[in-house]
Amino acid sequence: MQVSLELNGVTKLFAFGDGVREVDLTLARGEIHALVGLNGAGKSTLMRLMLGMKIPDSGTVRLDGVPFDRVPLERWMRVGHLIEYPLAYPELTTRQNLLLSARLRGLTRRKAEEAGNAIIEKLNLNKFAGRRVGKLSLGNRQRVGLAAALQHEPDLIILDEPTNALDPAGVILLRNVLLERAAHGATVLVSSHHLDEVSRISHRITVINGGRIIGALEPGQPEIERAFFSLVQTHSETA
Amino acid sequence: MIMNAFPTALSTEWLKFRNASLPRLATIGIVMVPSLVSPLSALSQGDSSALSASNWIDYLDLSAGTVATGGVFGFGLVIVWLFGREFVDGTITGLFGLPVPLEKLALAKMALFILWACVTTLMLAAALVGVGAFLDFGPLDGESWVALARFVTVSVLTAMLTIPFSLVATLSRDYLAPIGAILGVVILTSVLADAGLGGWLPYAAPGLWAATSGFVDPFTICIQLLNVVIVSAVFVGFSTYAWKRLET
Numbered sequence: 001m002q003v004s005l006e007l008n009g010v011t012k013l014f015a016f017g018d019g020v021r022e023v024d025l026t027l028a029r030g031e032i033h034a035l036v037g038l039n040g041a042g043k044s045t046l047m048r049l050m051l052g053m054k055i056p057d058s059g060t061v062r063l064d065g066v067p068f069d070r071v072p073l074e075r076w077m078r079v080g081h082l083i084e085y086p087l088a089y090p091e092l093t094t095r096q097n098l099l100l101s102a103r104l105r106g107l108t109r110r111k112a113e114e115a116g117n118a119i120i121e122k123l124n125l126n127k128f129a130g131r132r133v134g135k136l137s138l139g140n141r142q143r144v145g146l147a148a149a150l151q152h153e154p155d156l157i158i159l160d161e162p163t164n165a166l167d168p169a170g171v172i173l174l175r176n177v178l179l180e181r182a183a184h185g186a187t188v189l190v191s192s193h194h195l196d197e198v199s200r201i202s203h204r205i206t207v208i209n210g211g212r213i214i215g216a217l218e219p220g221q222p223e224i225e226r227a228f229f230s231l232v233q234t235h236s237e238t239a
Numbered sequence: 240m241i242m243n244a245f246p247t248a249l250s251t252e253w254l255k256f257r258n259a260s261l262p263r264l265a266t267i268g269i270v271m272v273p274s275l276v277s278p279l280s281a282l283s284q285g286d287s288s289a290l291s292a293s294n295w296i297d298y299l300d301l302s303a304g305t306v307a308t309g310g311v312f313g314f315g316l317v318i319v320w321l322f323g324r325e326f327v328d329g330t331i332t333g334l335f336g337l338p339v340p341l342e343k344l345a346l347a348k349m350a351l352f353i354l355w356a357c358v359t360t361l362m363l364a365a366a367l368v369g370v371g372a373f374l375d376f377g378p379l380d381g382e383s384w385v386a387l388a389r390f391v392t393v394s395v396l397t398a399m400l401t402i403p404f405s406l407v408a409t410l411s412r413d414y415l416a417p418i419g420a421i422l423g424v425v426i427l428t429s430v431l432a433d434a435g436l437g438g439w440l441p442y443a444a445p446g447l448w449a450a451t452s453g454f455v456d457p458f459t460i461c462i463q464l465l466n467v468v469i470v471s472a473v474f475v476g477f478s479t480y481a482w483k484r485l486e487t
Contacts, residue, residue: 051336053487073244076338087333091259100251106338148333158336 002029003065004156004187005050010059012049013211020045020211022059029155032178032188034198036217036228037208043191044083046208047160050189051081063156077106080154082162086145090134094125094144097133101148119151123173139165143173150177157181157188163197175201195224209235244339248347252321256351261320266359269306269313274366277302278374295376295383300449302367303393307446310397311425314356315404319417321348322405322478326412331487345409345482349402349475356398364391389453393445396464399471400442405478409485438463441470 005027013019020042027033035043048054049061052068061068063075088097095116102112120129123143128136133144142165149159157178163171179201182188192198198205198219205217207228214235217227256262277298292298322345325331334344364387368379379387407417428442438444438455444463448455 048332048487053332053335055486073338073340076336079336081333081336083332083335085329085332087330089255089258089328089330091255096254096258100254101333103247103251104334104337104339106247145333 001026001031003027004029004063005189006060006062006065007046007049008060008062010046010049010056010061012045012054012056018042018045018211020049020208023208023211023213025206025213027156027187027189029187030182030185031203032182032190032201034202034205034219035189035191035208036193036195036198036205037191038232041208042211043208044160045211047081047083047158047189047191050158051079051083053083074106077152078154079156079158080105080149080152081158082145082149083158083160086142087148088133088141088144091132093130093132094120094136094147095129097144098148098151102152105152105154107152115151115153116147119147122177123147123150124169137165139167139170142166143170146174146177150181153181153184153186155184155186157186159188159190161191161193163192163194171197195228199224207231210239244343245347248339248343249350252344252347252351256321256355259320262317262355265313265317266355266362269310269359270363270366272309272313273302273305273363274370277305277367278370293376295371295379296386296452298371298374298376299367299383299386299390300452303390303449304446306363306390306394307397307449308425310394311401311421311442314398315401315417315421317355318352318401318405319408319414319421321352323408323412323414323417326408327414331485335487340483341485342479342483345405345479346475349405349478352402352405353399357395360391360394360398363394385453389449392464393449396445396467400445400467402471402478403474406474406481409478409481439466441467 003026007023007025010023011019011021013021018040023046025046035046037043045054049056063071087101089100092100098116098119099112102115103109107115120126123146125143125147128140128144133141136144146159146162150157162174166174178188178190190198199221202219205219206213207215207217209232215231217224221227292301325334334341367390368387401421404417404420407420408414411417424442428440431440432443432447436443438447438460444467448460448464
């Protein structure tokens, strides 16, 4: 297993004791890794720690074996993420938003336009390409945000509940793009409440509860929801 | 490949800026309001009033006084929007984990704001000259050009004085606190200036300079205006540092 991103003993605590505690987690190349847990379990916090949005109180985050604070800026050109809100400005059209995010990822203008055209096709955004994002539905805005995160063909993809607000067609399109990226060796981490969906596409499923990693689920296993709740309940009772 | 982060940050900030409504409305407001208000107030007063203007110098200094107060709100709204919108719209999370670091984005916002303020000031100056010509003040002579330069300086310095509100927007992650801070600073400056601190208050210095039509000790006014530049520069540093250390 080729490790792409690694967390060792990572702790980040907030007021009232929320946060994540002593988390060890590795993300491997070519794998889709799902992070599942109840609301407030610590999924988003963990993802934010992986992207530098939060600094851990203790523990280390390594990207390609390099400690986080020493990761060269160019490495971020090959990362794509969507955490909570899409990087999509309401005053810009879909195409302008894609150009903006591709440029921020370091693509030249010409390559950014090519990447934008390609992802517009892949995520079926043609109809909305010239429309201002502020006029789009929540689901289509999410699709623009996903397009922005994926268009530059990143080799590390971190998506927090990416299927939020997506219609079934959007879910299938996203699934295809993620499977394709993983097949090309990309590391993919997604958090989700949709256990059936993550079970269908993931290579590994990690369960988080109360800020701690409490176990794993087998992708494709029958009765996955029952297994998830059993893990969570056991942990909650022993905690 | 090492990308050139600052030009990239500047070009993306410009893309957002030129497509958004607020900077456009602010530009129109800043150019239109003094162009209309100054001549109207000048013409509506008797010759004995302090607001009376029958020549270029009085008219331009009166306009500079209008900009020194109203401009804090006009320019302030734009800088608050530039920094606060990333938090209010939630786009800030998308600006992490990029090869363009956050402090470069903050610097690009600052650079764009200062450039826009300079261009808007020149547009306003041109509009005022047009209105002044319509009011038949005659040709611009040497002293009038000095008054025009004073007006441009006052307007640009007023814009620079709104830079600290970018830090308030960053720390509060909202629009309300920085707008409240603008109101608070304007009121506090007015009170303290009346209490005798006058031009030594950075927020009062440009307006008071305009009110004297330049008839002040050149050394004193240079120091007072330099204070304005120093305050602005210090807050460029503070805001940039706040973005560098940002967590969300």
